[in-house]
Amino acid sequence: LRSFLSALLGYDPSQENLTGGILGVVKAHYGCIEAQGRGSLHCHMMIWLEGGLNPNEIKQRAIEDPESDFCARLIQFLDESISNSVPPLPNEPVHVPSDDKHPCSVRGTIMEGFDRSTMTSETAKQKDVHNLVMKCQVHTHSGTCYKYCKGNTHPKQCRFGLDASNTEPITYFNPANGELTLRCLDGLVNNFNEFIIRAIRCNMDIKFIGSGASAKAVLYYITNYITKSQLKAHVAFAALERAVTRLNEQDVDDDPLTVRAKKLLQKCAYMMISQQELSAQQVCTHLLGLEDHFTSHSYRNFYWISIERFLDSQVPSPEC
Template sequence: MKAFISALLGYDPDQKNLEGGILGVVKAYYGCVEAQGRGTLHCHMLIWVEGGLNPNEIKQRALSSDQSDSEFCKRLLAFLDDTISNAIPSEPQSKVEVPSNHHHPCSVHLNQTLSPERQQDLHNLVSKCQSHEHSKTCFKYWPGPPEPKTCRFDLHEDNFRAESSFNSETGEICLRCLDGLVNNFNATIIEAMRCNMDIKFIGSGASAKGILYYITDYITKSQLKTHVAFSMLELAVKKLGEHNPLQDELTVRAEKMLQKCAYAMISQQELSGQQVASYLMDFEDHFTSHSYRNLYWTAFEGFINRQLPSPEYESDTEYEPPFLNELLDDDQENEADGNDLPDEEQEIGVSIDGSGKLVPVGSQLADYHKRGSELDGVCV
């Protein structure tokens, strides 16, 4: 992956490389390594390209009648057609001998750079790695008749679009699709990496939000770390082991049930052989160009909804928005009482320090709410 980032993406942390890589000048990236059901490791990565416009800006320029915006749209579509392919390349007119004719393309490399050999090798590689065949997995979310039976990967032989274009009403980019059963790929990446891949441009339309949400949720989801689970379980066992003569039999049985549930939860944590080997060899499980801090948004969202409920916020009582001075008075009273956060937000969390010991940590919501006056300009 490091070779992919440096050689193919051409990422320069000093931002001095003005030529960039196969996608242009890469501004930032974030990728997470995950194991699939069979244990194979693969990486999901978001890549930000220097000079890239956000979806709203692309939509505005696509719907604009200005001549310069029209030229911009043509250049953007040409770039996408050159970067993203979804059809099996044709074979050379004459028979060409390459290693992938006799072995699986992922297991061999082509040492020649001549055009006919590369064309034959790319044909073999895409045919084996990118061509889709429907299986039970494609329809596992199908509710059954009378609903139509469609592939959940949106791959179907009827999918065809001769050329890329912009939707004149919505500004959405409609990329060409020459073969509905071939997954998107980049020729240079698949030649170098020798494995199946997918590539998407997140640029416009409602689908951009859906793709961004899916990828972000996918690469940021975390699993319960085994050492953290055992540390927490150790603390729980110590608490449960403290004898209390006032406890009745039901309480003791409940504590034992909780202990059994914790053991069962930990026993279900699975690691593939590839993951174990990767960790033992000190390989990274994520790749990033920048440093990030986790933000647990649900706590902030819940606090805001309690202070200023939105129409979508579920509440048993009818809400009347307070005046600003009432909010200020409430804040002053709460600060005086030292009780400006609900009980559930004042709980102390636990984390693991560098030595593996449990240490208490404050909540991000409390840290933000209690920030000093010099940080008044900081906003989440």
């Protein structure tokens, strides 16, 4: 990820490099590592670009003049940075390494046994990125898509919002409210950036936060993620019940009450820790001293409960 930040995004901590990367000059970033149910690790990252306006400013400019040069350049930037359709096959036939092996298992088109001059051609690169997008970005519905659907009375909708009918031919601003609608040429293809996916060679998603609603949704998602417990409530209560039961099974008549209390807390803690699910990748990351988050700035702790209590004492709210 450090290489991704420096080589692809062109992030410079000293802010002296004004050339930038594939998305422009990166002003700040915040990313955290998440483990999937199968244990594999991936990163969720937010990126702030130099000169980027906040959603309200973009909306105001779009309402004032949706045909302005600013709106046209923003739409062009988004269309060039975000793709959501399978790249077409090249007109000329060419055989690339990703035809024989999974595209994620090969490092591009340069490989022993293949003609180097042919593999460096644009035709070979186009065929390779086509294979990569087909394997990594095309969505196939599964039970996970509908796990929040209740019974058969409600129409099933993919919780990821991916459907063949969800298409938009062009990116445009709504002149009435200034809302930005992004182009979507294939409703079953996750957003991707061609340069990023060719470099990291795995599935990805990329999103532009262009409205206040999107910004709030992302903020809620990140806050919910970094504060969520790895241990589900029903598992925690079951572990606590087991700890109390085991303590009562012991002969503790001679122990003082305080000793029993300490033993209870100790057993509860041990029982809860034993129920934590950690993948091998997470354990190895910790043992190797690798980072589990990547930030460009230092942050102060935000004590929400204390602040809420103070605000309520200053300005009492009848609803709370």
